[in-house]
Amino acid sequence: MASNDNNRFQAIIAHAKEYGFVFPSSEIYDGLSAVYDYGPWGSELKKNIRDYWWKNMTQMHENIVGIDAAIFMHPTTWKASGHVDNFSDPMIDNKDSKKRYRVDHLVEAYAETLPKEKADEILSNLEKLLANEDFAGVKKLIDDNKIKCSVSGTANWTDVRQFNLMFSTQLGSVAGEADTIYLRPETAQGIFVNFLNVQKTARMKVPFGIAQVGKAFRNEIVARQFIFRMREFEQMEMQFFVRPGTQKEWYEYWREERMKWHLSFGTPKEKYQWHVHAKPAFYADNAVDIEYEFPFGFKEIEGIHSRTDYDLSQHQKFSGKKMQYFDNEINQNYVPYVIETSIGLDRMFLLVLSQAYAEEKWTKEDGTEDSRTVLRLPAKVAPIKLAILPLLKKDGLPEIGREIMKDCRDEFYCFYEEKDAIGKRYRRMDAIGTPFCITVDHQTKEDQTVTIRDRDSMKQERIPIAKLKEIVKAKIKGE
């Protein structure tokens, strides 16, 4: 990361905290690593992004409906999805090379160098030890065989540790009788297990989609880069169920649709790129990521994956329920194929913030320097849409401002302020990305007009109070 980009990123983080967007979690207790809270304007911005996505997916698509599944799910869900097997491998680090190995891979590689008899003995030992979760025993096995790191060539190992990427907790309040369950590591499974319910009750016909927004949890080994990689995060996902054989065209369709959505924020195309997976995950037959150029480089913001019929088939197998659809057009039953679009809400928030943040400097007409920090947020997601600022707090101006406030606040988020010089109030509104400010002045009393100031151009025009609401609504929508 170039140092100026890094400075910019640090400035964005500081700004986010200073102006009530994002706070470190539990900060008075020194914080909790990789967990963050959203403040007054942050929660508003996040909600606006979420709502915009939700409306775009559900209201704007007749064949997509939403659900809100629980974070807790039956433990078998995660066996079926593959998370239990893939998310909990014992690992060991070599202290000299700093290389981390999956224990099974390490021992298997070693066993391959041995005569078959000896190799089988070691591998069956390992299997027993792993089944009993006897990690000390596994360590001893590695030590006894003097298994070496291929990089450093030494046998200087850490203890064997379980890296379970899923958070577990207990269901049931009586200790001992409790069952271990997981906080979901992805929201997708909540959709898959409800496939039959939704298809039937909302009378959906393939192709159709199910959308969901919700929290998911992962015990990231290294979680850093502010809210980019958090242990608790929010996903906006849509699983689109299609007839087998048509997945390719739907995959292409959603690629395009999702990019259109991103560009509707006004972000320049060059800030985005595609990252095609050369080797998609085992369940997918096609996968691409949309990457955005964050201050710390191009990083994944959204994935569009062709998940085949893997998930529904797995649930069919584990639950014994027929996860199928009868297609009248071809008179056939089948397990639908799935195209997934999955975007991180927190990442989208960071994207919007990164894209909006600007420090500006210019020379005023009198030759002195001026500057401001402004969030050029798209008006449709800005926390506050309109600031109402009486030029003076006397001569009846505040009263007029209050009237306007009363009239507008149920249409969009308004903010009233009469303290400090007008320039200072403009700066404060710029800092939190308020796209429009109106001032009430003496002329307002004469002709019922106010000035409206555009955040980005800092230009203002005079408009009638009577038309204010419609003008602001049009401006918000027009973007």
Place this chain on the structure above:
RNA sequence: GCGGGAGUAGCUCACCUGGUAGAGCGACAGCUUCCCAAGCUGUAGGUAGCGGGUUCGAGUCCCGUCUCCCGCUCCA
């Protein structure tokens, strides 16, 4: 997880070779001002990340610990 750097008021920082904390900005209250921060007055806010040690005395020296940042590592 490893290596390096940093932690003093909300923010940016000062306190030189140890003697019981200051400034600017910001916030708040008020005054002034008819349009883009840095006019005026006043107020609040810090047991110097936390714990221990050395010392008559530590923000300042030593050790530990926590958190954050950078690099590596890891990552469906």
